[in-house]
Amino acid sequence: MNFRLTFPVQPLEPSVQYTDKILLAGSCFAEEIGQRLQQHKFNVQLNPNGILFNPLSIAQSMQGYLDGKQYTADDLLMHEDLWHSWDHHSRFSGPDRETVLADINASAAAATKRLREADWLIITLGSAHVHMLKENGRMVANCHKVPDAAFYKKLLTADEIIAALDNMMHRLFFENRKVNILFTVSPVRYVRDGVVENNLSKAILLQAVHHLVNKFNRLFYFPAYELVMDDLRDYRFYKEDLVHPNDLAIQYVWDHFTAACLHPDAQQLEKQVTDILRARQHRPFNPQTPQHRQFLAAYAKKVKALTEAHPYIEMDEERRYFGGE
Template sequence: MKLQTQIPLAKAHHQIDYNSQLLLLGSCFVEHIGDKLHYFKFQSVQNPFGILFHPVAIENLISRAVKQQKYTEEDIFFLNERWHCFEAHSDLSSSSKEQLLLHLNQGLEKTLGQLKKATHIVITLGTAWVYETKLSNTIVANCHKVPQKEFSKKLLSVEDIEKSLTNTIAIIKTINDNIQFIFTISPVRHLKDGFTENQLSKAHLMTALHKILNSPLLLNAVAERSLSEVPPLGGRGLLFPSYEIMMDELRDYRFYAEDMVHPNSLAIQYIWEKFTYVWISEAAQATMVEIDSIQKGWQHKSFHPDSEAHQQFLKKLETKMQSLQKKLPFLEF
């Protein structure tokens, strides 16, 4: 008896291992994937400019980083006792103008450095709804609680999204033509936009992504693939179905957080395991088991920390850690 519809998945080509260099950009769901990769000690950089919800925000960041266009005082503003930048998340906002500019420009350097050496880039798209300033007709990444009357809200068309993603891909390929693109649509429901509006937004993102991944302008020779996979981007791109897994495999509110909008920890773990199956090599998965054992060992709280048994436990843990670090010198615990 089958009590669940399941999305067929096939292992990807060019999988992630412990030599891979990863860059993760996008909505809050990419933060969950990034946290998992960080826990398992993969070499990754995650959202240097904080959460970016829509494709234009990601395009703007990539473009500025690759062109090395530094931020200046003209790019920031003061509101509610803090300095902000419309191209970055409020996590970067600061009470100091100089501190904000420093963090913004460090973020650009970090993004460019990782783009140049990245083997994989994970881009998670959250919404097609954007806010555009009435004063300059500029689409912002974050409104920073600027009064809503200062913005026009609009839905990016499929063509708008396709153009933005095409620009992002083209810019990245000017400095790294071998990078593996991994696209995914966030399963987080943006219900503040409205129920129908959220579905329309996700549909625009999905349609644009499929057009991009199937575009004859971007595809090289495409090998035969499983029906569960989207044809690769220049032989190196794929759409991972995190949104589809949430909607079709986890169709139950017990998989949502208390806000009934965000996936809960169980859902995140479920989707992570699917991601691991598709994208992480078997050799890396074996190393992940060792790292998980060490991580849990360090988190263990002993009732008798001075006991001989606990000291022996710590010595064994240290030996395991050093053995693993000999194989992977970049590991830090």
């Protein structure tokens, strides 16, 4: 008797390799997958504007990178003793305006370079709802805990999302003729919008994404949303807030991602990297024993062999830990 509805995830072609340059942007679920790619030593830049939930803010950020946009003091606002940008997540916010600007512009400059060189752009869409400032109609990527009365909320249409992403991609493809784009839709449920409203929002995102994927040869879709919502389909796989997938669910999605999206050579290399990372987490009862010294020496050799064979993989921290220097 089957208690879960599983489904095959189609392999990505072309697939992701360790030598690829990757840029990830989007919702908090992009952070989860992006952090795992970083941990496993892929060449990643993750969310240069911080977490972005709606597709129009993501498209706008990409246009800004391609423009080489630099932010000025006039682009920031002060709220609750911190400087913020309407285009950025609050992780860029801070009490010193010049520091906030420097961090924003340094991240944007790195994103400009990465986007023009990227082999893969991975975009995770979170919500079709956007917030607009009542005073001037400006769309904001993050409300920064400004009172709700300052905004009105709008549900985007699929056509609006398609137009924004389509315009961004036409320009990107002109400036970067090798980049592929992988779309995902976040399985995080935005119940603050309402359960019915969240489902409608996700449906609009899915409609827009599949329209675009069917239109361009260099666009792909990975079913992170379906893996959580239709395959796992159980609150045991959510955190206590019943909204965010828990570590087990994220690992399940990651396992499918590596199997479907990584090149077979990259899959084998990822396993070697994982073995070293697990050894790095080992905590010996007595680090002075000959057995532990042998353990360190064995893994120092593994790190040396791996980095000599694959010099594009950075493992300086692991080399120092195992005493390979």
